[in-house]
Amino acid sequence: MNEHDILPALVELQQLSGSPTMAYIVDKIEVTDVGIVYECLRALGRVESLNLILYAGGGNVDAARHIALLLHEYCEELRILVPDHAQSAGTLLCLGAHELVLGTMARLGPIDPYITASDSHAPGGPNRISAEDVRALTEMARTWFGLDGQAAGRHALEMMSQRIFPTTLSSFFRAHRNIRNVGRELIAYHRSDLSADERGRLVDHLVDGYDSHTHVITPAEAQKLGLNVVVPSLREEQLMWRCLHSLHRWLKGDLDEDGQVMKIIANSQGFCAELTLVGVSLNSLEGRMPKRVWGIEERSAATISGAEE
Incomplete structure (x- = not known):
């Protein structure tokens, strides 16, 4: 010791x-x-x-x-x-x-959640993926390729479903929801002087306010x-x-x-x-x-x- x-x-x-x-x-x-x-x-x-x-x-x-x-x-x-x-x-x-x-x-x-994507069909793909990277696909389709909101969402979902098993996608959704819920629960200790909405915005920024998980x-x-x-x-x-x-x-x-x-x-x-x-x-x-x-x-x-x- x-x-x-x-x-x-x-x-x-x-x-x-x-x-x-x-x-x-x-x-x-x-x-x-x-x-x-x-x-x-x-x-x-x-x-x-x-x-x-x-x-x-x-x-x-x-x-x-x-x-x-x-x-x-x-x-x-x-x-x-x-x-x-x-x-x-x-x-x-x-x-x-x-x-x-x-x-x-x-x-x-940042506190955006990562989960293991071991069932991905893409050879050489990452073993762990951020839920924010999945969410960014829709924005990428809209910003880079000029697709409107609904078309961008459909395109992103189709592309992901071809490479990631559907229940893994739902795991990303649950992980993303869980991190926000836990963040809101804990920050009530840290900033009890703020309103619930103000604390929620602070947590949201920690989840999706950065372009890199290692920021x-x-x-x-x-x-x-x-x-x-x-x-x-x-x-x-x-x-x-x-x-x-x-x-x-x-x-x-x-x-x-x-x-x-x-x-x-x-x-x-x-x-x-x-x-x-x-x-x-x-x-x-x-x-x-x-x-x-x-x-x-x-x-x-x-x-x-x-x-x-």
Whole structure:
């Protein structure tokens, strides 16, 4: 376990803010994370205010929603701190915070949903397609080829139906509707001061207001969009980055026989869970998947050293 990298930073962040602090640092948000998040929150107990350090490059929409609602079961005020990226499903989770603390390098992103299109008949086609890309076909037919609205819609549907099984198309429709519903549900925590219509327009912009799913929404852009954004202090940002240290080693490909960290879920009271790849070195994978193993340790906060630098 690499808890020495993260627990002292979480303890100091709690001291700075006066609120218990938790870290959810993952490559992507998955359904299997929910149980570990619950264990972390249960170890912390119900609190008035909670800080969550978030790092996530995307993931499962329904898991992000579940985690957001679970966090609110354990606190009255949720503050999410983003040192690096919290994109796609990570941005969706951010909508559930009362306040966003975005560091200099923080990146949010559009929340348009992607689904797997494994039954596509087009050889070499993408395995995952955005629902917004499907919706854009009608606009493309109208803009590029001069078809009127109804003709453009019929042409787009005929073209897609030849290449994608009809129930996959309906899955795109449901995913698109689901992301808007979840976004509206979560942003009610973030901007309760706005009307439902105003919150809906903000979510709509995050879903279909960008031409690229990888568009980077900077802190300044997020604030201009209408999100409740504050700037961390210099020390807060330093500590936020310290929490990413273990995961960054894995992202650089530093995998050895002892395993490397893929996910960290921890709190300032001494709970630390790590998901590691174990048993296979990076250079000898040979098409095999290494084992993914969760390890959980709990320590007394009084035994955590190095909180001060």
